[in-house]
Amino acid sequence: MNDSDTPVSRWSDLDRPPLNASALRRGLIRSGGLWTSLDVVPATGSTNTDLAGRAAAGLAEGAVLVAEEQTAGRGRLDRRWTAPARSGLFFSVLLRPGPEVPVRHYGWLPLLTGVAVATGLARAAGVDTALKWPNDLLVTVGGEERKAGGILAERAGDGAGDGAVVVGIGLNVSLRESELPVPTAGSLALANAVSLDRDTLLRGVLRSLERWYGQWREAGGDPALSRVQEAYAAGCATLGRPVRAELPGERELVGEAVAIDSEGRLVVRTGDGERHAVGAGDIVHLRAAG
Template sequence: MSTPREPLRAQVLQQMLVGPGLPLRRVEVVEESTSTMVELAAARRADPEAWPTPSLLVAEHQSAGRGRAGRSWQTAPRAALLASILLRPQVPAAALTWLPLLAGLATVRAVRATAGVEAVLKWPNDVLVEIPGAEPVDGWGTLRKLGGILTEVQPDGTVVLGVGVNVSQSLDELPVGTATSLALAGAATLDREVLLVALQEAFSQVAERWRDADGDALAAGLADEVAQVCATLGAQVAIERVDGSVLVGEAVGIGAAGELVVRPDGSAHGDDDLVAVVSGDVRHLRLDGGR
């Protein structure tokens, strides 16, 4: 077991995660990476046999980490869990839209199980925690961002899935006021090795159920489980869409492809008025879901 800001032990992670009956086929830990997603994709292209699926690349520090919509993800060295996994999901391509939500579900479960922190999801790919006593922030309330997830489909059909979780950062080490860390959330442990192993095990279990249902998250029961931990559902939201328009309404559900289903303000309450949002930046205007 490691302590905050101590190096991750690659040999320990390999013993716990790589081998028959275990989640992975390869784990590599590097001291620094520009972006684990970029470097893992490049490594796979350069030598596919050396990087079988599933393989994991973990960095102690990222100098140019990537977030959603091209945003940066920066942390102090060894203060966060920064990892990307190379996958070949054995599901129809149309089902891949569920991957960020399923990875988010696994992350929530790992954080709750290891750190004792009641993490929740913000659709489509953020992990949040409630900070009691925090000054409410417009669009966030007292929720703060603990982590994020990003996925990219590669030309060979594999997928690189990146996960970043803030672990031991102090308040002045966080880049924005809407971010937090496990340390600030009062976590029971800040051990990144424990969190990483729990995350990989949780994701492996979720992915197996998803695969066995041929990518049908509804049939697998995973859609309901995602909904149970999604703070966006039941909230009044404002969604800035790709075309620049803003949709305001109540988030009422998650669709068959993982889209956010919204009832626009001023609409009737029939199903014909519902709007399915595939992508967009979501702001929580009011949280009524209590998740």
């Protein structure tokens, strides 16, 4: 396997050098730490799919799989996620929360990951990353909110009964305006990040995820005790604004997003004052009247 330890041409694109897998391992893998292995591959269809396959074979918790290019990356509802090679961070991690965390709390893993990514990027890139419920990462470009990344958490059936979960993260780093898949997309470069060094950014995000995940697991997955619920609400751009929830079955719900409940659901208050907990669906941020 070519894991980018010795790239064929390290200087083929000075703006987008390959990741240094050896340096990343030295900086992240330590005795007693969460991260146990880290592989960088030149290209793959989906890091989530690949890592889920390895999980089924009994791979240890803390495995990290990074792709320099992802040709069939998936978001929620099987939406495609593609970007030029080495223009972003496309990686998945394998987590096994264990019996101390009830399965009912697993729904917090993508939200927890959002908090970790936003916290890590604030330190490593100097970018204020907001969270759009449930799994989008937003940056501000020219005064507008734009999606720069997303998170996808999936159960990985391995027959061991220990609840393996693969969490995938896709983040646009150096994409230029002309390379954006849609006009509403963004990147750290367009948000004027102080650093676009992907090695630095990946280390920052993984160290932040290790802290938040450890805190959450020590609290038995309790979102309040671990302070994940509080942190998510503080960084969530969806709360306090009018939204349209596009629900399964072609249903819609329009109202104000007022809270994140204990199960990680978005609470929407409609015009009649009723509160509705939304657990699945697309959320559209609406402009306030006037």
